[in-house]
Amino acid sequence: MIVMLNGLLWLLRFAMGASIFSFFQVVACRLPIGESVVRGRSHCPGCGRVLTAAELIPCISYVVQGGKCRGCGGKIPVRYLGMELAGGAAFVWCCWFFGREQGGGLSGSGVISPAGLWGFLYLGILAMVALIDWDTRVIYDRFHIGIVLLGLAALWLFPEHGLADRLIGAAAVSVPMFVLALAVSGAFGGGDIKLMAASGFLLGWRAVVFAMFVGLLLGGIYCIGMLAAGRVSRKEQIAFGPFLALGLSASLFWGDAAVGWYLSLL
Numbered sequence: 001m002i003v004m005l006n007g008l009l010w011l012l013r014f015a016m017g018a019s020i021f022s023f024f025q026v027v028a029c030r031l032p033i034g035e036s037v038v039r040g041r042s043h044c045p046g047c048g049r050v051l052t053a054a055e056l057i058p059c060i061s062y063v064v065q066g067g068k069c070r071g072c073g074g075k076i077p078v079r080y081l082g083m084e085l086a087g088g089a090a091f092v093w094c095c096w097f098f099g100r101e102q103g104g105g106l107s108g109s110g111v112i113s114p115a116g117l118w119g120f121l122y123l124g125i126l127a128m129v130a131l132i133d134w135d136t137r138v139i140y141d142r143f144h145i146g147i148v149l150l151g152l153a154a155l156w157l158f159p160e161h162g163l164a165d166r167l168i169g170a171a172a173v174s175v176p177m178f179v180l181a182l183a184v185s186g187a188f189g190g191g192d193i194k195l196m197a198a199s200g201f202l203l204g205w206r207a208v209v210f211a212m213f214v215g216l217l218l219g220g221i222y223c224i225g226m227l228a229a230g231r232v233s234r235k236e237q238i239a240f241g242p243f244l245a246l247g248l249s250a251s252l253f254w255g256d257a258a259v260g261w262y263l264s265l266l
């Protein structure tokens with residue numbers, strides 16, 4: 001019985017994460033086109049039909065409908081399903097990861113710890129940044145501000161990092177990026193630089209350096225792949241934000257440990 005209830009709790013957590021990321025997906029769609037994110041019911045971008053309650057159930061509705069709108073039969077981008085699955089997984093993972101220290105782990109009580117919610121919200125912001133940057137090559141300042149606010153909360157949630165580590169983190173990657181952008185025009189966008197400054201404040205210097213390393217690696221692999229496939233030309237610019245967001249997401253969990261391990265080798 002207890003096992004079953006515990007299972008239900010984890011299912012509930014997954015559903016919560018999926019629903020919240022589903023909303024973030026709507027935000028990422030509507031912000032660039034200037035639509036309100038709070039007013040206006042969810043609708044099909046193809047035919048404008050307002051979605052029914054059943055169609056709003058994350059993940060399941062997409063599968064039941066076969067990825068198509070019931071009104072116009074238009075394809076629902078698979079990104080919707082991806083965001084919902086990612087949100088569910090992120091919520092469950094943050095619950096588990098940030099619950100360990102409090103002795104929570106897999107049997108943790110409550111829906112999510114404050115630290116878990118903090119991590120989940122950071123991942124949510126990164127997901128929106130990645131989607132919008134991918135579509136429009138713009139990262140909005142409101143996301144940077146959100147990250148700084150989470151960084152201030154981190155001062156209280158993770159006091160072991162301290163203010164000095166966070167201030168160094170804010171500059172560790174963003175300043176070199178800024179200098180490089182001055183030297184080589186178009187090397188990095190202003191939004192990318194601000195993202196790494198705000199995230200450095202949130203993560204501390206070790207994790208933000210690791211995030212940059214992962215971002216450059218993934219972005220580099222992507223570029224080489226696209227060049228090899230002839231899908232982009234050498235002159236074309238790609239959105240770097242999604243790769244930085246992936247690096248930052250990984251770094252939230254493993255950045256400190258990875259850099260600590262690397263430093264121990266020196």
Ligand SMILES: [Zn+2]
Binds near residue numbers: 045072
């Ligand atoms: Zn439709």
